[in-house]
Amino acid sequence: MAKRFLEVKGLHGWYGESHVLHGVDFHVDEGEVVTLLGRNGAGRTSTLRAILGLIGSRKGSVQVLGQETIGMATHRIARLGIGYCPEERGIFSSLSAEENLMLPPQLGEGGMSIDQIYAMFPNLKERASSQGTRLSGGEQQMLAVARILRTGARLLLLDEISEGLAPVIVQKLAEMVLALRQQGYTIVMVEQNFRFAAPLADRFLVMEHGQVIQQFTQAELPSRLDSLHEYLGV
Amino acid sequence: MSNPYILETRALTKEFKGFVAVSKVDLQVRRGSIHALIGPNGAGKTTCFNLLTKFLTPTSGQILFDGQDITNETSAHIARRGVIRSFQISSVFPHLTVLENVRVALQRTLNNSFQFWRSEKVLDQLNGQAMDLLREVDLEKYAALTAVELSYGRKRALEIATTLAMNPTLMLLDEPTQGMGLEDVDRIRQLIKKVAANRTVLMVEHNMSVVASIADTITVLQRGATLAEGSYEQVSKNPAVIEAYMGSANVELKGAH
Amino acid sequence: QISGDVIKVGIITDMSGLYSDIDGQGGVEAMRMAVAELGGAINGKKIEILYADHQNKADVAAAKAREWFDTQGVDMLIGGTTSSTGLAMSAIAREKKKVFLAVGPATSALTNEQCSPYTVHWAYDTVALAKGTGGAVVKGGGKSWYFLTADYAFGTALQNDTTAVIKANGGTVVGSVRHPLSASDFSSFLLQAQGSKAQILGLANAGGDTVNAIKAANEFGITKTMKLAGLLMFINDIHALGLKTTQGMYLTDSWYWNRDAETRAWSRKFFEKMKRMPSSIQAADYSVTLNYLLAVKATGSDDADKVLAHMRNTKVNDVFAKGGYIRPDGRMVHDMYLMQVKSPDKSTEPWDYYNVAQVIKGEDAFTTKAESKCSLWK
């Protein structure tokens, strides 16, 4: 059996006084690609943020490679080998595109080289010296994904990475995810864009009201389409 | 009217420190149509919008609205002419009620916005009109809530209602369905179609299914310049567009969003 | 008839700023010495001392004075340092018809344009300083002057009064530069002064400002080309600068602790409490309190008009002044002293700093009737 990379048990999360995660349970094995599905506001982003300790407060258990992270500072959790691409992209305006790219510190072996990254996203090379937030919406999205590929993180948390990208690029991203899977990366994706996510994931989790309400594998997908339709309007 | 185009640009160009983001674009938006602006990321779509509404100043070129040169007018002026934009990220007045959100937009027509000595009760005459607009976007139930309390899709709807309140001749929508679940996408798509009945819409959109179903004309930008223009059928068959934007697996990804 | 059954005397002065050494806590102590001398009470009515810090701000002084007269029943107010506050308090006292005894303020306006029947100016004024030091320097050959002036009532008055003396003695004034009260850095003002090529740099300022100006002038080598004339210098300033820097300078003051046996005896008592010798102003604080209280005792009343009438008819004879008297314009006329700072080797003990070069008779020191613009003295 593959190693457990991430184990989430009974995770509750709050933003200030509002309780948004109500006991999330799931796990991700090393080398797996898992997609979180759900309607707007179901709590998918919050789940990713909670894994890194980025939301107001959290309770329950989140183990990364067997280590309990509740109560750990965010930067120490990240150092366990997690790369995060946030929903709102988080490009820094005081840094150039290239500085943005180079910003995240090295977390481990085997990250992509700059040349590989530029080969994948030629736009970024061209705009390398531009101020980060001057890039177009889509370029910023590319940058946000690209910069965590450099760090050697083995678990990638990708929030809506196909958002706002031209179909060509979406297609490229799909290829990229597949390639990463090939290389043994562990990936947790949040996707609105079901068609994009469908062929990529090993497993799907459906969230509703801050809980995981369904789980199934790629193989089970065809048989689940109907019930998915009900939840997601797919 | 003699001029079939509500909006025209002539060789519109924007340079950022030597980088040409928009290059000699001649855009012609036909009165009463839904016009989509698409193109790869970084093609200059948002920049174009910013130029049209004067959030950025063009490096060169001209902008004509209804045949009149508006290149040198300020943002507020242009808005008052009836060119209203929505933002890529949702933009409402969070702590005003839904009704007040719309009313603030209607208020301009009363020309009393500098009257600090009158009671705000004079604004109540606008409530009926505001409710009508909310009804149009299915928000009348929420009229008394503050805008923060709305879900994402409803915020976008509110934004459109507010925009409609300005009685815009030309609406500029920047990726109106971005970040929405499928349900909401459909709601917004229908809404756009509905409100476009008697006005012009210019929109940026990556969601091809939306574009395909409602756009009358499509302009494809690439590297700041026009690559192709025409109906969805024409444009989507254009090899250059497929190459630059749709991608090879066009057919498969068409409905990807 | 003592109002409120207690005699309240107050002082509003600089308790924390650049003039606080000259008056401040020491001034309050001097008042206490006077009260103690009368046994702390007159005819069984207790004497109470109030003090407050005006931070050299006229508005603070005026507001405090008004509040004291309105709500505290203060009978007599001593004006501590700073002319602008003095003028402000004088106006309030006049409105409230209460005794105001100006000690620290230097401006001659208190007994001139702005004289008041309720104000007596006790120790010194800018006219006396101008005639004393200004006159001595011009006569000693310093004919062309440039002023470094503190930018408020006192500086202006001192510059004007000194200018008049210089002109009368055949000298000229080539220019002036104004600096804010309590300036932090004098270097650029001094460069301006140096550009003027005048012989004498007249320092129309006081306290910490004078001390710092003199120091900076040394630092920038200005003392090599110009001679400094400190128009108002107190013993505390000499103490701060040291004799090495100040030797040979002329200055005018209303009192010197080391003048005779009587002053020495009183000063040593003061020294025990304050660990420094009294300034002329502190001595005057004592004198003014004592004379006021004596007048209250004599008239048996703290009514302003009665007490003042008595004071006007009585000579001042105490450790501060001999044979002093109050003129109709409110000036207390007494002798002034032109002094020269000793060289370090001539100084026999700590605080032994001056030789008295000349005693200026009261009649010669202050404004004359002909010069006066006071309507009360016509």
Add this chain to the structure above:
Amino acid sequence: MEIFGIPLQAFLGQLLLGLVNGSFYAMLSLGLAVIFGLLGIVNFAHGALYMIGAYVAFGLTEKLGIGFWGALVIAPMVVGALGVVIERTLLKQLYNIDPIYGLLLTFGLALIAEGIFRDQFGVSGQQYPVPDLLQGATNLGFMVLPNYRGFVIFASLAICIATWYLIERTRLGSYLRAGTENPKLVQAFGVNVPLMVMLTYGAGAGLAAIAGVLAAPVIQLTPLMGSNLIIIVFAVVVIGGMGSIMGSILTGLVLGLVEGLTKVFYPEASSIVVFVIMAIVLVIRPAGLFGKER
């Protein structure tokens, strides 16, 4: 020799003194820019920290007999430590709210510091001696320049350039810049942001203290010396635009010179010239000379 009817001597002299003042503006606006840049807080207490730096040096010399050079090292460390405490206990609670509260909080801190020092030292000036090594003056022909003031110019330039290099050209610097915009995210990349922020405020406070120690021998130490200066420094920052470190350094120096010039030609205006320039710059370039377009 004369320039526009002004003796060359006076002219150059005032310029040089202006440069000394400009050095202080530069150092303070630099620290302000660093703290604002990295913490998003307009540090009104900057003036107070500068004042405290000067007084700590004063105390070290008067009470402990440690000389200027020792004070120049120790005082910034003491004030830096104070900064760290302030950051940990107070500022930390303000990071996610309107930056205006940061301004108000530090304003309150400035008042507290001012009050305490006023109680201890009064408002009258204290003297701090020039270090022996830099005693005396050099006759430059057109003026006598006290050696110490020349030293101030060089020292502050060196400090400014070192800081600029650290922030704009090193990896640590890029963490700092990114951290200001989105500290949570930078932390999510594995950087220890809380530590970084704390040290930054400490360093900013230390910078102010260095300026304070350098200033101690040339001006009167008063509890108010900081707040009077900080407002001018605010104007300097607005003129330069908070966007760039280099911008604040250059603007500081240049405005010092301009002030010096004004003292030659129209002394009455010298205290307002910086503000007038600020108004003009705002009309022409609202983002400031070096500020980035919004």
Add this chain to the structure above:
Amino acid sequence: MSALTDKRMQTQARWAWAAVLAVLLAAPFIGLYPVFMMKALCFAIFAVAFNLLLGFTGLLSFGHAAYLGAAAYFTGWLVKEAGFSPELGVLVGTLGAGLIGLVVGLIAIRRQGIYFAMITLAMAQMVYFVWLQAPFTGGEDGLQGVARGTLFGVLPLASDTTMYYVVLAIFVAVFLAVIRIVHSPYGQVLKAIRENEPRAISLGYDVDKYKLLAFVLSTTIAGLAGSLKTLVLGFATLSDAHWSLSGEVVLMTLLGGMGTFAGPVIGAFTIIGLQNYLADRVGSWVTVIIGAIFVLCVLGFRRGFVGELLAWQKRRQRSD
């Protein structure tokens, strides 16, 4: 919140106001020192003006003393040197402050947020230096001995009690005027601008003009406070224009509750009272105490007295 509880709160507020007004009306007869009360009322006007800008427009002006000071000087000079009647002196002083506000506003409005605060502070400091050097202000000495004169040629103001009622009447008028401004069509637009400026622009509002009007209104009222203060106390000095006063008015507003109507008034009375009470007792520690209140307010009391009270009432109602 239901309409019913809303009503109930309104009635409660009415009663509270009536009680406050009664106390204010009776003040001179229940042993409150009228000069103190007048000073506090002047500062209450000042704080109310400031709050119009900070609380209701979202602009932090850190140099509001400039306008109070300007009006103080104008009125002082006009009444003392030019022989104006008090009403005319106050009127011209007030408008003069508004005019300076207009000029400063035109410059400061170009930047937002924290920059706006810094620019207003710097401009105020510039104005301060102008007063310091201008020939008619008396420099460090200030203008002293400004007589109160006779109001409209019939009502002599020399008596503190008479003057007090005049000040009180003006205060009440200003207070009501500010409520009206906030609840006017203009106020509605201001609110929208404060909430989301880019959106307001895109709706065709020329936001700079609206902000400028708010700035001018606020500075004008601040001027009124300064003019009155000069008449009450009889002097105008640099302290009226000093930055520390600008800081104090921020504190008054913050402490009382910004964005509320009663807050600034309560804040003004608290701070002025505190200063008066403490000044003789603790000396320079007053500054420390004021600073500490600032810090505490920012850290844990951002809604101020009134804001906390309202929040508490709301919470109580929800749990009802």
